[in-house]
Amino acid sequence: xxxxxxxPKFQVLKTGQSMTLQCAQDMNHEYMSWYRQDPGxxxxxxxxxxxxxxxxxxxxxxxxxxSRSTTEDFPLRLLSAAPSQTSVYFCASSLGxxxxxxxxxxxxxxxxxxx
Amino acid sequence: xxxxxxLGSHVSVSEGALVLLRCNYSxxxxxxxxxxxxxxxxxLQLLLKYTSAATLVKGINGFEAExxxxxxxxxxxxxxxxxxxxxxxxxxxxxxxYKLSFGAGTTVTVRA
Numbered sequence: 001x002x003x004x005x006x007x008p009k010f011q012v013l014k015t016g017q018s019m020t021l022q023c024a025q026d027m028n029h030e031y032m033s034w035y036r037q038d039p040g041x042x043x044x045x046x047x048x049x050x051x052x053x054x055x056x057x058x059x060x061x062x063x064x065x066x067s068r069s070t071t072e073d074f075p076l077r078l079l080s081a082a083p084s085q086t087s088v089y090f091c092a093s094s095l096g097x098x099x100x101x102x103x104x105x106x107x108x109x110x111x112x113x114x115x
Numbered sequence: 116x117x118x119x120x121x122l123g124s125h126v127s128v129s130e131g132a133l134v135l136l137r138c139n140y141s142x143x144x145x146x147x148x149x150x151x152x153x154x155x156x157x158x159l160q161l162l163l164k165y166t167s168a169a170t171l172v173k174g175i176n177g178f179e180a181e182x183x184x185x186x187x188x189x190x191x192x193x194x195x196x197x198x199x200x201x202x203x204x205x206x207x208x209x210x211x212x213y214k215l216s217f218g219a220g221t222t223v224t225v226r227a
Contacts, residue, residue, distance in 0.1 A: 004158075031213055040124065042205060042217035043159075050213065058214065090158060092215075100209045101147045101166040106158035 002026050006091050006107035013081045013114050021076040021110050023091030030096030032074040033104070036060065036087040043090060049074055050096055081114045088112070117142035117208045119189075121218035129226045134178075134193040136221050138206030141187065147209040148189045150180055153220075154202045162204070165189060176200070201225045 007022045033048035045058030049068040065077040088111050092104040122137035140146050147166055151159040163174025170182045180191045206218040
């Protein structure tokens, strides 16, 4: 099993550009989520999904869009990149049916710099 | 809403010494608590989780954590630090809404 796969691993953008961060999991997990990690702030939830076709906002959703057309994929879109979105982004997934006690599995992250 | 607070952003220990990382939680319902470890330039890896089956939880790499409801704490310990324990550690809490809330993290350095 590959687990949670994120692409790309590194990306540099100019202010105003758009891009999509890809996330795929092969564990048939219902729950998927996106976090951003900034120094001294831990991980903050951007968006999450409890299943295909269902998404909701997390703590810091502004400037980001998501969709969940399949169980496996959960892409994160930056609509118009801003320097404040420079961060490390993590995708995670977990089983949903058996309850919130299931741990989340994390990808290796995407390091994004906005110039 | 649930939240966690990690006390101390940096902890430095000598090799072979006790590692103690503090985490306090706030939750209106019985919490699901987790400790994750992050090595440089990697994602997060689960160390252990508390799900009400036992108050003392054993995890990987010799770590364990004790759930104390009266103190709303879930501190992480390891009796003897190893150089490979140098990493950042995150406490996290999850409620019935499935959202996972992280603490700010504690960076552990191990001195030879």
